Amino acid sequence: MAHAIRFLAVDAILAAGEGHQGVPLGMAEIATVLYARHLRFDPADPTWPDRDRVVISNGHGSTLLYALLHLSGYHHITLDALKSFRELGSPCAGHPEYEPAAGIETTTGPLGQGIANALGMAIAEAHLGARFRADLIDHRTWAFVGDGCLQEGVGQEVIQLAGHLKLGKLTFFWDNNAITDDGSTELSISENVADRFRVAGWHVVEIDGHDLDAVDAAIHAAKADPRPSLIACKTVIARGIPRLEGQRGGHSGKLFPEDRAQMAARFGWTAPSFDVPQDIGEAWRATAAAGGTERDSWQRRLEAADPDVQDEFHRTEAGLLAEGWRGAIHAYKARAAAERVAEFAIAASGDIVAALYDVLPDMVTGCADLEAPTNHKRQLSAFTVGDRAGRYIHCGVREHAMGSLANGMAAHGGVIPLAVTYLPFSDYERPALRMAALMGLPVKFVFSHDSIGIGKNGPTHQPVEIIASLRAMPNMMVIRPCDAVEAAEAWEIALEHRTGPVSLVFARQSLPVLRSDGGAENRSARGAYVLHEAEGGPRRITLLATGSEVQIAVEARAALQAEGLPTAVVSMPCWSLFEAQDRAYRDAVLGVGTVRVAVEAAVKFGWERWIGEDGGFVGMTGFGASGPADALYRHFGITAEAVVEAARTRL
Amino acid sequence: MAHAIRFLAVDAILAAGEGHQGVPLGMAEIATVLYARHLRFDPADPTWPDRDRVVISNGHGSTLLYALLHLSGYHHITLDALKSFRELGSPCAGHPEYEPAAGIETTTGPLGQGIANALGMAIAEAHLGARFRADLIDHRTWAFVGDGCLQEGVGQEVIQLAGHLKLGKLTFFWDNNAITDDGSTELSISENVADRFRVAGWHVVEIDGHDLDAVDAAIHAAKADPRPSLIACKTVIARGIPRLEGQRGGHSGKLFPEDRAQMAARFGWTAPSFDVPQDIGEAWRATAAAGGTERDSWQRRLEAADPDVQDEFHRTEAGLLAEGWRGAIHAYKARAAAERVAEFAIAASGDIVAALYDVLPDMVTGCADLEAPTNHKRQLSAFTVGDRAGRYIHCGVREHAMGSLANGMAAHGGVIPLAVTYLPFSDYERPALRMAALMGLPVKFVFSHDSIGIGKNGPTHQPVEIIASLRAMPNMMVIRPCDAVEAAEAWEIALEHRTGPVSLVFARQSLPVLRSDGGAENRSARGAYVLHEAEGGPRRITLLATGSEVQIAVEARAALQAEGLPTAVVSMPCWSLFEAQDRAYRDAVLGVGTVRVAVEAAVKFGWERWIGEDGGFVGMTGFGASGPADALYRHFGITAEAVVEAARTRL
Structure with missing residues (x-):
């Protein structure tokens, strides 16, 4: 079964004339054990809310995912799709591109983003499990991770934060092949990566990543441990291709038909290109059977739930806004226009969001080490090990992880994520902003301190070019309100905008109310x-x-x-x-x-x-x-x- | 002496009406021991090339630095400067702003940047020590560090890389006060920070940061150890102000005259505002005496050196380009215009830089996990523990640290830093790009993969908005050449540009040579x-x-x-x-x-x-x-x- 992944991946890469064979060849056994014995998934219903989430954080290894999705029966990833790998319009793009209906849970490629998304998914799962009971939401998040993801700063932020939040249903498979694109990892890292996770409070298992039983035992151990788990898998990059295995060229060195022939000889694989022997194909399709059964019983539990709970669950999953949200905004707006009291712009936003929190239980705020420039913190309990129902995530001084985990929450669904920091530090999370825009995720990025108006903290804290840099980004809606009335309109626009992220940019200083019309018409909407x-x-x-x-x-x-x-x-x-x-x-x-x-x-x-x-x-x-x-x-x-x-x- | 720091800082903050007292009050003893007993500096010659470098990475604690500079005799930081803290035009800005003549080695404020700059300074020092002998370059880099710097991803990248490169003359003083702006660090971190450094190969000493002897012993230990050192200083934030010490408000909560009065009573300090008792003032000024002597003997060693070495040292320190650089570019350009061979744009840049490397010994390249999109790697030996003369730094998959350490190298002086990665991942180092532009540092940021022209890797790897976002940044020169001739002109412009960074943006694909004029005129210069x-x-x-x-x-x-x-x-x-x-x-x-x-x-x-x-x-x-x-x-x-x-x- 693992070899079926290998040969499909190699066949796709040969057909495309380029690609990254290192990951599928190196992680084939790991993926096989995960899908065959542990993963909770149902290709007949790819977006089943209580499915496990799988993230290929080393996104260049996209053929691993495509092979898995094809073999296990996801209808979008046909053999033709695999054959058109990297061609324009193919569902099998160079790097995985977010398409839940196809089984692709998030877009990856820029390293570290995937594991940060996975962290967000695990947070969303834990939160929704607390909100809706574990019989409706109780699934796991699995991420395939390369060395690059763990060298990137955002990856390190994720390690710290996931350990701190003790997200026990989050598991990383580290492809410990000692090779990056640059060559041996010895060129750029000396630390014991497993120990680094241990310091951060993770459960760590170190195994041979090509040993099926060891992988199985490690996954069992991960499931049994209350901490997030790192399964450190010693692997051989490009395993099976004599010319490349264990070598730097294993990452993405050009493949030739002879490479496939030698791998076939090594593994005794006689099937032609893109062909999977029938028994192996059947075994792969059977991996989905348990998931299908689980989905059925989950469906029955949902249908047995209180009708109000069902309605709320369906509304939440569909991402629809709860009744009353617009009224809350309009009430604020009418009051602001009538009373016309000058206020810190960001505080006006905070007041609006505070009102929204009462009517929108889906709203969850991540904030990077601030007295949230919304009023949420005082209003909300924190999301902690002891309180998964909390709706305020103390992200620490980690803007990048905050933005990327907000993306993961949005990709998971069931929550409306807000990510809050100062505009000058939006640069720290800019890769996350870009991924949100590229994926079309409805994350609300809230920024305070939007100009020289913040004053004495000086130029490091004063955006001058950052609004332009956000406006230049495709599919990133940027709103900079002039007063409390426009702030209300901005939030109305932002909540209704579902096809991409919104950057809500607020001044730190006090702004007079310039608008006296506080009616239902949203003048900012044009x-x-x-x-x-x-x-x-x-x-x-x-x-x-x-x-x-x-x-x-x-x-x-x-x-x-x-x-x-x-x-x-x-x-x-x-x-x-x-x-x-x-x-x-x-x-x-x-x-x-x-x-x-x-x-x-x-x-x-x-x-x-x-x-x-x-x-x-x-x-x-x-x-x-x-x-x-x-x-x-x-x-x-x-x-x-x-x-x-x-x-x-x-x- | 430590109290003199405390009261000057508090007086400055009271005068300004705002500021961050947490750091100066919490790290006063640490700073005092460093300056009085260890730091190699000479306020009479603030830019002495072989001085130790001090970085306040927790830049909000700027008054710590200003008090130190004032007390130890730096002429720019007068009492009037302290009294005008945070006023427009004051040398004592809200956060330290790069001004070597004033003793301010780098701009800090955005967290994590300072320690990454410090890493770059330590690299520059090690490299120049190898190039010019240790009797001309042999100094240390000291950074004051808060929890925020260590939570930021870039900080974690720095920890990994500094440990890997074993930069023994780099020392961090961690202000372990268990408080961030958000409140207790327990809100967002659980790991043992000291252990995290140990995993990365650092030497760690844990001390009471208010115990002068302990600080002294720790610094002695740091100097004796071949690894970079973390001195983990347990401190009390805002120590001395009863209302705030150990509290969240200690960070930057508003101060009142009564706070000062209570601190004065606590410490028996009777001097009025901005006044330093004469004996204490003299003791502070005496701290510079040893440095002055060291500088004198250093000067004599330099003057005793071979005249060629002296000339080269002076040229390097002045940042002047070595003879022959323009000829190398012109020779390449003439050949490209004559032969008109289509070439990968980034490879053309690589060829140019390869020629420059032979004539510009000051050029040092940092590269984030690529076969450098220049040809340097094949040409240059790596900067490693065993070879400090190496001019190619394998930065790992750490674009952010790469950019920020390049800034630190430029701020240190004596090297011309290049930082090389793909343009799509420039977002990862965008905070570093911004700091380079803000400080006016002549870093050459080299980017490959500049558009959809990279093809099948897909949209994560294809910049579309990034060139605009760079062009929007003040003082960031952006050059996107159309062929090998313009590439040569771009490098000529970039090397001559000394007042800020340059982003050199190259296509990955092959471009025909469009220019047949390969003469000395630089048409791109307009x-x-x-x-x-x-x-x-x-x-x-x-x-x-x-x-x-x-x-x-x-x-x-x-x-x-x-x-x-x-x-x-x-x-x-x-x-x-x-x-x-x-x-x-x-x-x-x-x-x-x-x-x-x-x-x-x-x-x-x-x-x-x-x-x-x-x-x-x-x-x-x-x-x-x-x-x-x-x-x-x-x-x-x-x-x-x-x-x-x-x-x-x-x-």
Whole structure:
């Protein structure tokens, strides 16, 4: 059965002309034992909520997964799919691409991301098990892991955090083949990796990864231990190909038909390419039988549950929002527009989320070592070893793991993950942001400290280019609200957005409420809108702004209007939503033909899209500085006077 | 003496109205022993090349450093500077900002960066010691480290790599106060941190961080051990302030005059604010005496050295390029332009760097688990425990540490660091890229795999937004050459650029040589230039392109010219250099008034700056896909035909 994996993988790689044989050849026995004797899965219902999750964190070894999915009966991964490995449109892409219906639980390739996703999946499982009872949610998360995943910082964060949270149903299979793409691991690491896991509180079993019984015993031991488990598998990279096994070239060195012939001779494999002997094929398909039975009895348990529980379970799994969520937002918004009390922008977001938490039990917050810039922490109990129902994950000073585990929670389903940190440190989790966008995961990334407005902590803590870098990312919705009313609208948009992540970007400083209309209409939903139309004649000047600088635009408008210059203020909380509007709306809002000046406490990069080549821009041209916020705004010339001047000189 | 640190720090924080007292109050004894008995430094010559390096990796504890620098006699940190802590323009910024002349060796604040810089400094020291003999370079690197630095993934990468490289002159003082900003460290970590270091091969001493003798003994032990040392200092956060010590609020909770009064009563300190009793002040100033003597004898050793060695030492320290570097580039360029052999773009860069290595002994390459996309690895010996003269650092799958240690090497001086990885994984080191740009460090970040052109590995490995995100970063020069000739020009620009980092972005695929002019003129130096002017009449169309897409523009131009449409091709390898040209040059190159179409295998974000609101753009609108490169270019419509069409429809 293990050889069936090997030959399918090699045949696919030979057909593609390139690929990574190291993992499938090295981990074939491990995978076989897992699927044949332990894995809880049902290819007839690939998205069964209580299935085990399998993550190929060493994603270059994608053919291992494809072979497993094909052999065990997942319908998406046909023989033709395997034969088209790495061709455009094939379900068998170069690296696994998130497609739960095909049995692909997450996209992997960038190292370390997979195990961090696995951590998030294990957290989601533990949490949902506490919420819905273990007879409805009680499954395991298994990750195949290479040396690279464990050298990446995010992998080390995962080791620390998983050990701390004692997620006993999380198991890593470490492909300990002593080779990375660079050559021997001795080039770059000296530590005993197993000991490193032990220090972090993991259960560790060290075995020969090609010994089926040893793998089986190790998995039994992992299942019996309350700690997360590392099964350290001594393996031979590219096992079976004499020219490459145990060698650096085993990773992804080009294969030739003779390599397959030699492997076939070694293992006595007589089947032709892409052919699996019937008895072996049957044995593989039989691996799914136990899972099918388990799924049936799970289904009966669900159907026997209280109808309210069933409804809630189905709603949660479908990712639908619970009733009352919009009302909670609208109530906040109406109050904010009526009372118009200036507030820290991030605190306004916190108040909104606090209200949402009461009506959305699916919301779970991960936060990297902050007094959460939401109010959650005070409101929520922590997710701990002793309280899996907790909905606040203290991620430590580990932004990267936080972002990636939020992705894993979203991929798992059943929770709405929030990941909260300061915007300047979003760079630490940028690989996670990218994966969320690429996978289309509905994670809510919440950021505070969005500009020089944070003041005296200085330029390391002041984003200037980061909003642009997020806006440049495909499928990443970025919203930067100007006040508490827009903050409410931002949350309404974010919760309804299901096809990708949202970055909600808030100022740390206090912002006045600029909007007095607190009704049901979500004006931010079109991305940009005329906050104040020009008065006293046809519009001559359009001031564009986001976030904390909208108030500067409003102030500048007053001065320009006082000079008799009809001036509009456009608030642009979300560029991508605005981009999606029809041209007539865009042109009308932007005031094409009028003098356009944008103001944002950030670099100009990207603003030409809205102001044209000759528009004015008032903002940053470099990094910030340490000093009081008001002094910084003056120092960098981000003032109403500067906006007025930029407009005047263009008339 | 330790109390002098405490009171200066508290006085500065009280004056500023905010700050982080946890570190200076908790690490005052450690710092005092280090400076008084061990540190090799001379405030009279702050940039003395053979000084010890001190890094405050827990950079929020900046007042610890400022107090130390003031007390020990660094002229930049006057009492007035301390009194203006956190005010705009003060040398005492919220977080330490790189200023070697003031004794500030690196900018810190984003956690983990400081210790990674320290690792780079220790590498630079070891390497230069091997290159110039230990009587000219033989100093230590000391880092003050908080829990946050050790939870960040980059910190863990540093622990692994420093242990592996056995950098015995690197010492960390861990401020083990069991508190982070979030509260007790028990919220987010369970592992024994000292054991984690031991696993990685560090020498560990565990002490009471307030016991002067224990600190002294630990430092002696660290100096005697061939491994890097962790001095794990059990400390009390905010020690001395009854209301806050040992508490979460000790980190940065607001201070009041009563807090100071209570601390003064506790320690019997009677001096007024910002006043240091004379005997204590004298004792502090005396700490520098030994360093001054050491510097004198070092100076004499240098002056006694062979004149050639002296010259080379001075050249290296000044960061001047050795003779012959430009000739090496020009020779390559002339050959490339004459022979016009298509080559993998990154391999062309490799050939150039290989030639440079022979003439620039200061060049040191760090590479994250690749067959270096330069040819260095085959050419250079590795930097190892046994060979400190090696100039190739196997960084492992640790892009973040690689980038940050390159920053540390640059901050140390004496080496020209290159940091090499794939562009898609530049996100992993983005915090390091940002710090290099913020500090203005001349690091050369070299990237391969710059677009969908890498093909079958799929979207995880295909940058689409990353070039834009780099271009958005202030002070980050980004160069994307179109062929081997531009690659040579890019390296010429990069080596001459000393005020900030350069990102050199290369395709993985083979690119034809488009330039036949291989003379000394560096056409890329203006950022963009007319590669082919329109023919047969005044220019009607301008095609703008970078990198691998310039050949597409050239092909499209041929088609448009064949239709009788005078069309120019503009190559734009470096936007920021082009932005710096005068408007007349920019307008002439861009062909303002002509139809403009840009082509780049990346998102449009930022291109409006050059094509205007109504220009055409042929490129990506989302993430890539797994498939052969040519199929992807067709699939995403990045073709000469599409460029022609985009131009035609705008005529």
